[in-house]
Amino acid sequence: MITVYVGAFINPKSFSKVDFINHGMVSVDDQTGRINSVQQFESAEALQTAITTLSTDHKLVKLSPEQFLTPGFIDMHTHAPQYRNLGLGLDYTLLEWLQKVTFPEERSYARQPHESPSEHNARVAHIYGHMVRHYLRYGTTTCCYFGGLHAEANRVLVQQVVQLGQRALIGKTCMDCNSPSDYVESTADSVQATREFVEYVKKCDASLEIPGRVLPVVTPRFALTCSRDSMEKLAEIAISTDVHIQTHMSENLDEIQFSKELFPECHNYASIYSSVGLLTRKTFLAHCVHLNEAQRALLSNSGTAVSHCPTSNFALNSGVADLRALAAAGIPVGLGSDVSGGYGLSILDAMRQAIIASKTLHFSDQKSKPLTVSEAFFLATRGGAEALSIDVGSFEEGNFFDALLVDMTNCPSIRHQHETLEQSLHRFVFLGDDRWIRTVFVNGTALL
Numbered sequence: 001m002i003t004v005y006v007g008a009f010i011n012p013k014s015f016s017k018v019d020f021i022n023h024g025m026v027s028v029d030d031q032t033g034r035i036n037s038v039q040q041f042e043s044a045e046a047l048q049t050a051i052t053t054l055s056t057d058h059k060l061v062k063l064s065p066e067q068f069l070t071p072g073f074i075d076m077h078t079h080a081p082q083y084r085n086l087g088l089g090l091d092y093t094l095l096e097w098l099q100k101v102t103f104p105e106e107r108s109y110a111r112q113p114h115e116s117p118s119e120h121n122a123r124v125a126h127i128y129g130h131m132v133r134h135y136l137r138y139g140t141t142t143c144c145y146f147g148g149l150h151a152e153a154n155r156v157l158v159q160q161v162v163q164l165g166q167r168a169l170i171g172k173t174c175m176d177c178n179s180p181s182d183y184v185e186s187t188a189d190s191v192q193a194t195r196e197f198v199e200y201v202k203k204c205d206a207s208l209e210i211p212g213r214v215l216p217v218v219t220p221r222f223a224l225t226c227s228r229d230s231m232e233k234l235a236e237i238a239i240s241t242d243v244h245i246q247t248h249m250s251e252n253l254d255e256i257q258f259s260k261e262l263f264p265e266c267h268n269y270a271s272i273y274s275s276v277g278l279l280t281r282k283t284f285l286a287h288c289v290h291l292n293e294a295q296r297a298l299l300s301n302s303g304t305a306v307s308h309c310p311t312s313n314f315a316l317n318s319g320v321a322d323l324r325a326l327a328a329a330g331i332p333v334g335l336g337s338d339v340s341g342g343y344g345l346s347i348l349d350a351m352r353q354a355i356i357a358s359k360t361l362h363f364s365d366q367k368s369k370p371l372t373v374s375e376a377f378f379l380a381t382r383g384g385a386e387a388l389s390i391d392v393g394s395f396e397e398g399n400f401f402d403a404l405l406v407d408m409t410n411c412p413s414i415r416h417q418h419e420t421l422e423q424s425l426h427r428f429v430f431l432g433d434d435r436w437i438r439t440v441f442v443n444g445t446a447l448l
């Protein structure tokens with residue numbers, strides 16, 4: 001069966017270009033979940049004529065004048081076992097926050113002495129099920145999750161994503177040094193558990209009706225909590241199994257200072273990861289707030305991408321990443337919520353914060369141009385998809401239909417009579433929340 005969506009849609013084309021299509025037609029093959037064709041018409045009449053030529057076995061979905069389609073949002077960086085900590089601990093800065101707030105919470109995903117395996121499973125499934133639904137409700141159709149250290153809880157996360165239909169990249173977090181004695185593992189365990197987790201996720205994905213929706217990610221936490229030996233071995237796993245790599249880099253000045261003490265042989269943070277083989281075309285690094293040109297060149301030359309996490313960078317006082325400098329260096333960039341360094345799941349909010357972050361740079365350097373709404377929208381959609389090399393993020397033939405049906409009926413302002421689609425996008429980005437998102441599609445299936 002082919003489903004044909006008819007009406008207005010917004011299609012990101014590049015960092016500097018978004019297409020606003022008033023009279024469009026997007027055909028989706030329900031079997032593959034992929035877009036068959038994308039057409040645009042000069043007028044409502046021309047669109048109407050095209051509709052009359054469709055064969056009767058097509059299912060037609062006509063959008064109302066208050067509705068438009070956008071690609072689903074892509075969250076390139078978040079932490080599943082920090083979900084319950086949303087909004088907590090944000091008077092701290094990074095290293096103290098990790099020790100006092102974050103590691104204790106992540107540790108609670110171990111099976112407790114009083115719990116049976118099924119009780120533990122049910123407890124974690126309750127939290128992770130809530131979290132995945134919450135992300136979907138806010139329009140995040142693709143989410144890159146850091147799990148925790150505990151294998152069983154990480155498998156539950158995979159099961160929830162499989163069941164609830166989100167597209168996801170999921171990693172088992174690794175840390176084998178400079179960590180609390182009750183939240184650390186041996187190098188051998190980091191490596192073995194990563195191998196097993198990659199295999200587990202690949203197996204779960206292969207059994208999906210449309211495989212390729214749930215992908216494993218090799219996930220060293222960051223250079224401070226991972227030995228050189230472990231990072232080298234994790235990089236080998238990623239190469240030999242052809243999977244993505246995610247980690248953190250250059251988020252906070254104290255973190256950078258500590259990385260210099262741990263790896264005095266390396267010129268800078270990026271060269272630590274480069275020297276252990278962790279910078280690949282499938283690597284994406286969270287934050288990258290404090291980078292110089294040499295580090296940007298290392299990322300760019302290795303094809304490494306960056307997840308920009310402005311909400312977290314403000315909340316933990318980390319600083320402001322120069323998004324434009326990253327993009328100008330040819331580094332693929334997208335957005336991350338970084339829960340719970342970030343206090344919210346919404347990628348709409350991440351867009352707003354990315355725009356505000358760029359304005360703060362502009363205040364101290366007039367030559368640094370603020371991000372536009374269209375650029376922020378690109379980062380949240382096609383930018384993330386390109387950074388992860390996945391077939392989503394825009395309405396193009398062959399892409400999976402991961403999309404949002406936005407309905408402005410609940411727009412809390414008085415709309416102009418002849419409001420343009422571009423103006424509607426601006427309102428959505430600055431005023432929008434979950435109430436504006438009527439339907440969330442992944443692989444052509446309506447999940448909410």
Ligand SMILES: Nc1nc2[nH]cnc2c(=O)[nH]1
Pocket residue numbers: 079094098102221222248251312338341
């Ligand atoms: N924001 C953030 N930065 C980190 N660096 C290492 N671990 C973390 C984490 O959990 N959150």
Ligand SMILES: [Zn+2]
Pocket residue numbers: 077078079248286338341
């Ligand atoms: Zn993070």
